[in-house]
Amino acid sequence: MSTEGDHEEESKAVGPLTAALHREHIKQLYEKKESFEMYMLEHRKISGVYWALASLQIMDCLDDLPKEEIVEWVFKTYDKDSGGFGANEQLDPQLLSTLSAVQILAIYNELDRLDIEKVVEYIKSMQNEDGSFSGDQWGEVDTRFSYGALLCLKIMNRLEDVDVDKAIDYVLRCRNFDGGFGCIPGAESHAGQIFCCVGALALTKSLDRIDVDLLGWWLSERQLPCGGFNGRPDKKEDVCYSWWVLSSMAMLGKIDWIDREKLTEFILQCQSPDGGIADRPGDIPDVFHTFFGLGALSLMDFPDLKRIDPKYALVTEVVELIEM
Amino acid sequence: MHGIMYGTETSSEELSRLSSLSELGRRALECKVEADLSDEAEALVRKVVESNPDDYTLWNYRREWLLSLKGEAHDRLVKVWNDELRLTEKALLRHPKAYATWQHRVWLLAEAKDMEIDLATRTGLFEKELALCSKMLKMDARNFHAWAHWERVSKIAGKHEPARVVEYTEQQINADFSNYSAWHYRSVNLAEGIPIQDKTALDQLLDEEVDRLRQAFYTDPDSQSAWFYYRWLLNGAPYYSEGKTSALFNIKDEFLKNELKACQELIDLEPFSKWALLTKVYLLRRLGREAEAEDTIVKLTEIDPMRLGYYRNLASTSTRAV
Numbered sequence: 001m002s003t004e005g006d007h008e009e010e011s012k013a014v015g016p017l018t019a020a021l022h023r024e025h026i027k028q029l030y031e032k033k034e035s036f037e038m039y040m041l042e043h044r045k046i047s048g049v050y051w052a053l054a055s056l057q058i059m060d061c062l063d064d065l066p067k068e069e070i071v072e073w074v075f076k077t078y079d080k081d082s083g084g085f086g087a088n089e090q091l092d093p094q095l096l097s098t099l100s101a102v103q104i105l106a107i108y109n110e111l112d113r114l115d116i117e118k119v120v121e122y123i124k125s126m127q128n129e130d131g132s133f134s135g136d137q138w139g140e141v142d143t144r145f146s147y148g149a150l151l152c153l154k155i156m157n158r159l160e161d162v163d164v165d166k167a168i169d170y171v172l173r174c175r176n177f178d179g180g181f182g183c184i185p186g187a188e189s190h191a192g193q194i195f196c197c198v199g200a201l202a203l204t205k206s207l208d209r210i211d212v213d214l215l216g217w218w219l220s221e222r223q224l225p226c227g228g229f230n231g232r233p234d235k236k237e238d239v240c241y242s243w244w245v246l247s248s249m250a251m252l253g254k255i256d257w258i259d260r261e262k263l264t265e266f267i268l269q270c271q272s273p274d275g276g277i278a279d280r281p282g283d284i285p286d287v288f289h290t291f292f293g294l295g296a297l298s299l300m301d302f303p304d305l306k307r308i309d310p311k312y313a314l315v316t317e318v319v320e321l322i323e324m
Numbered sequence: 325m326h327g328i329m330y331g332t333e334t335s336s337e338e339l340s341r342l343s344s345l346s347e348l349g350r351r352a353l354e355c356k357v358e359a360d361l362s363d364e365a366e367a368l369v370r371k372v373v374e375s376n377p378d379d380y381t382l383w384n385y386r387r388e389w390l391l392s393l394k395g396e397a398h399d400r401l402v403k404v405w406n407d408e409l410r411l412t413e414k415a416l417l418r419h420p421k422a423y424a425t426w427q428h429r430v431w432l433l434a435e436a437k438d439m440e441i442d443l444a445t446r447t448g449l450f451e452k453e454l455a456l457c458s459k460m461l462k463m464d465a466r467n468f469h470a471w472a473h474w475e476r477v478s479k480i481a482g483k484h485e486p487a488r489v490v491e492y493t494e495q496q497i498n499a500d501f502s503n504y505s506a507w508h509y510r511s512v513n514l515a516e517g518i519p520i521q522d523k524t525a526l527d528q529l530l531d532e533e534v535d536r537l538r539q540a541f542y543t544d545p546d547s548q549s550a551w552f553y554y555r556w557l558l559n560g561a562p563y564y565s566e567g568k569t570s571a572l573f574n575i576k577d578e579f580l581k582n583e584l585k586a587c588q589e590l591i592d593l594e595p596f597s598k599w600a601l602l603t604k605v606y607l608l609r610r611l612g613r614e615a616e617a618e619d620t621i622v623k624l625t626e627i628d629p630m631r632l633g634y635y636r637n638l639a640s641t642s643t644r645a646v
Contacts (some may be wrong), residue, residue, distance in 0.1 A: 036334040039342040042349070043378045088354055091381045136380075138387060139434075140427040175564075177511040177556045187472045190509040213641075220634050221548060233548045234502040235466065256633035 015268060017302065019059050021275030022290055026052045028275075029287055030065055033105040037286050045088040046077055051291035053107050053285045057315050058294045058306050062107070071110055074101050082137075083115065083122030095126055099148040106155050106318055120158045123149050131166030132184075143174050147196035147203075151312065154203050155322055168206050171197045179214035191222060191231035195244040202251040202311040217252035219245050227262030228270075228280070238279045239270050243292035246299050247310035260300045267293045279306045348372050349379060356385040360497055361392050377415040377422035389433060401441045408432055413456060420460055421527065426469045430476050437480060450481040465496060466505050486516035487638060494536075501540035504549035511556055515563040515572045530573050533557055534583070545597040555606065558583065580610050598628050605638070 012073060029037055030052065041048040052249060056062050071157050077086045077097065084093025085101035098119065126133045133145035146167055153159045173185045174197060180189025181197035194215070201207045222229040222245045228237030229245045242263060249255045269281040270293060276285025276292035298308040298315075309319040334342075352372045355365035366389050373382050386408070391639045393404060412429040419425065433453070438444050443449045453473070460470035478484060490513050496506035509622060518525055534557070540550035556562070558580070560571030584607040601624050608617040625635045 034339060035344070036339070036341065039346055042346060043376075043380060079456055080337035086381070089359055092384050094380070135427075136384075138384060138427070138431055140423075140430070140506075173564075176508065177509075177562075178552050183472055184475060186475050186509075186512045188468050188505050190468060200547075213637075217634065218552070220631050225630075232466070233504040233552060235504075254634075257631060257637070258633070262630060 005235055015271070017268060017297065017304075018271050018275065018302070021271075021273075022055065022277070022294070023059060023061055023064055023275070025272070025275030025285060025290065026287060027064055028177060031298070036284075040286070043087055043091070043095075044098045045085065046074070046085060046100040047288055048076070050103050050107075051287045053104060053269070054308075054314065055291045055294050057107055057295070058298050058308060060306055067078060070104070071113065074104055075113075077101065080118075082125075083118035083120075084136075090135065093122065095123070095133065095145050095148045095152075098122065099152045102152050103157050103314060106314060106322060107283075109318075109321060110158065111120055116155070116156050116158065120153065120156065120161050123152055124162055127162050127167065131168070131170035133251055143181060143200070144183065144196050145170060146171050147200045150200050150203050155312070157322070159204070165205050168201065170211070171200050172209060175210065177210050178218050189218070189232065190249055191219070191229070191244040191248070192242050194219070195248050198248045198251050199311045207252065212252045213253070215259055216252050218247060219252075220250050220254065220257040223258045223263065227259065227264075227266035229263070233258055236280075237266070239267060239289045239296075240279065240292045240298035244291060246296045247313070250299050250310040255299065259292075262316065264297060264300060265300065267297055270315055326513070335490050349376060352379075352382055352385070356381060356388075359388070361389050373425075374411065374415055375418070376426065377419045381423040383424050383428045385407060385426065387435075390435070395585075398441070400441070402443060405432060405436055405441055409452075416456075418458065420464060420467055421469055423469070425474055430473070430480070433477060433480050440456075450477065451559070453477040461496070464544070465503050468505065471505050471509060483494060484516075486513035487518075488519040489513040497540075499535065500550050501543055502547040504552070507549050507553040511563075514561065515565070515570075520572070526550070526573060530557070530579075538586065541600070545590065545594050545599060548599060551599040551603065554603065558603075558610075570600040570605060577611060580607055583607055584611065596627050598624065613632055 005308070009168050029035065032038065053062065053065065053070070056064050076089045077091065078101070079086060081094040082093045085098045086096070087097045091097075102111070102114070102119070105114060126135075126145065128134060128141065132141045132143075133149045134141055135145045148293040149162065150159065150164070150167060153161060171181070173194075174181045174183070174187070176182060176189045177191050180194045182188050182190060183193050187193075196217075198207070201210065221233070221240060222231065224230060224237050226237055228239065229241035230237050231241045231244065246255065246258070246263070249257065267277065270278045270283075270289070272278055272285035274285075276287070278285040279289050292306065295308050295313065299310060300306045301307070306315045306317070308314065309316050312319050312322070340385050349372050352369045354360075355369060369385050369389075373379055373386065388603065390404065390408065393401060409432060412425050412432070415422065416429075417423045433449070436449075454477075454529070457470045457474045460467055464470075474489070489509055493506040493510040493511065493513075496503050497510070514529075518529055520526065537554050537557070539548050540547070557573070558575065560573045560575045562569050562571050566571050584604065587600055587604050587607060589602065591597060594600065601620055605617045605620045605624070608614070621639045625632055628635070
């Protein structure tokens with residue numbers, strides 16, 4: 001490493017959190033008729049809305065967007081026949097969209113408006129014989145859906161409606177030589193997938209079934225000299241892994257195994273001059289990375305941000321209401 | 325947005341392209357909502373998914389359309405299915421990480437099996453899928469969708485060929501020691517790829533693995549992929565099968581001593597190689613040389629201060645060979 005490079009690193013000014021600009025970015029995205037980001041979100045709009053609201057709530061300004069209008073829109077994506085929600089109006093129901101819908105309603109404390117029996121029935125219908133979950137009626141299997149299903153049920157306080165033991169057995173079958181988890185048994189460990197599997201284990205109080213030291217070590221090695229995290233060994237950094245890695249470490253109780261100051265600096269450097277957070281410094285921002293950046297900052301107790309719960313990906317005051 | 329630089333404002337041409345694509349998507353969606361399975365509707369949907377493979381509802385439409393053909397002549401089904409496979413390939417070459425497209429392809433293969441559409445006679449189906457994986461991995465050797473596709477397809481085809489995977493990972497690793505995906509799939513298939521009862525074959529395998537790792541360490545001591553695999557090997561390469569965990573190799577102290585010596589040689593050349601030092605701690609502890617391990621941990625806290633918390637924990641858990 002050259003000394004010159006070191007100096008450059010030191011002199012890089014790290015600005016404050018530009019919360020007001022992030023609020024503006026989210027508002028613009030909601031109100032503007034046409035933008036690149038809007039088109040990119042067409043097929044996962046409901047997740048986009050969740051990322052936006054969760055971001056606003058972390059910054060304690062949930063009222064920036066019109067609650068009633070959004071809740072009404074959420075129900076426009078609901079499929080009465082199946083009990084699932086789609087990613088946008090007229091789109092087919094999907095498990096992960098259903099999770100986003102339930103999370104949005106939890107954020108607004110409007111879970112009462114759900115037909116809980118019907119939604120539970122939908123999620124139940126997604127569980128397969130081996131304990132895994134499909135993402136929709138067409139049968140794609142992935143550990144992302146195990147987490148989505150369990151979290152959705154946990155929020156509705158209906159975990160016992162599926163076979164939790166089998167669900168966890170399946171998740172454990174996806175564990176690898178490095179202590180991490182992949183999308184199906186045998187598939188490579190990936191920080192996003194690890195977040196889902198550790199989340200599923202944490203929600204069901206099953207973390208004692210894995211080697212947390214081995215996995216914690218692998219996760220701590222995701223931090224690169226720039227302070228940001230990658231999602232797999234020998235890959236590049238990206239703000240979204242700040243959330244997936246750090247929240248996993250928080251669930252494992254290993255958050256002090258990385259350099260929080262350097263991670264904070266990296267995330268702040270990814271703030272765009274016009275608001276929003278990007279994947280890396282100098283790229284254009286989007287609501288997905290904005291949420292993951294803010295979520296990671298919140299886990300590190302960044303000043304003036306509300307505290308987020310790593311396994312629910314919702315602020316703790318919402319989780320307290322759910323668990324009451 | 326992933327990898328798009330700030331300041332590259334979306335041009336008005338780009339916005340109008342997106343806008344017309346979006347309009348086309350809306351029209352296609354209407355066909356879905358109205359269950360319009362006519363030729364025109366099918367062609368329109370095909371056009372949209374080709375350029376917008378995240379549009380999962382339209383892939384659902386295609387599945388509904390394909391299922392509506394049930395009962396038609398076998399030749400026609402073979403043709404339609406092969407066209408559809410080509411469509412997904414075209415879409416994947418444009419968008420190699422689109423979940424919905426990979427999923428559609430898996431569905432096509434599973435459904436062909438269920439519907440007894442005999443694609444294999446014409447195309448050698450399983451081989452064709454592996455060729456696609458290989459093509460995609462040439463574009464990006466770490467595309468985890470392509471690697472997982474191999475797994476999913478093997479399951480559908482009932483073709484479990486661990487020795488073949490091991491051989492493929494060897495090529496990939498030799499081309500790039502930092503290909504962690506390849507090391508991973510090697511770990512999954514290694515135990516199944518060789519006759520475990522044959523002690524000589526096992527010893528030889530262990531030697532070969534260590535030789536390859538050594539080349540990796542000397543090529544780039546900071547690349548972590550090989551080091552994780554090495555740690556697993558030093559642990560005896562534990563693998564899970566039939567409900568229990570077994571170790572592939574019986575690791576003896578003599579072997580560990582040799583490895584420690586080799587590790588020290590690397591440290592002599594590269595005194596600040598964090599991974600060599602970390603491995604040294606592990607080996608020293610396995611050999612019961614705790615005091616020396618502690619000294620090495622102190623060194624690690626100096627050269628890798630970002631993980632100070634981890635090393636502190638490592639120092640405090642002396643009885644555990646982490």
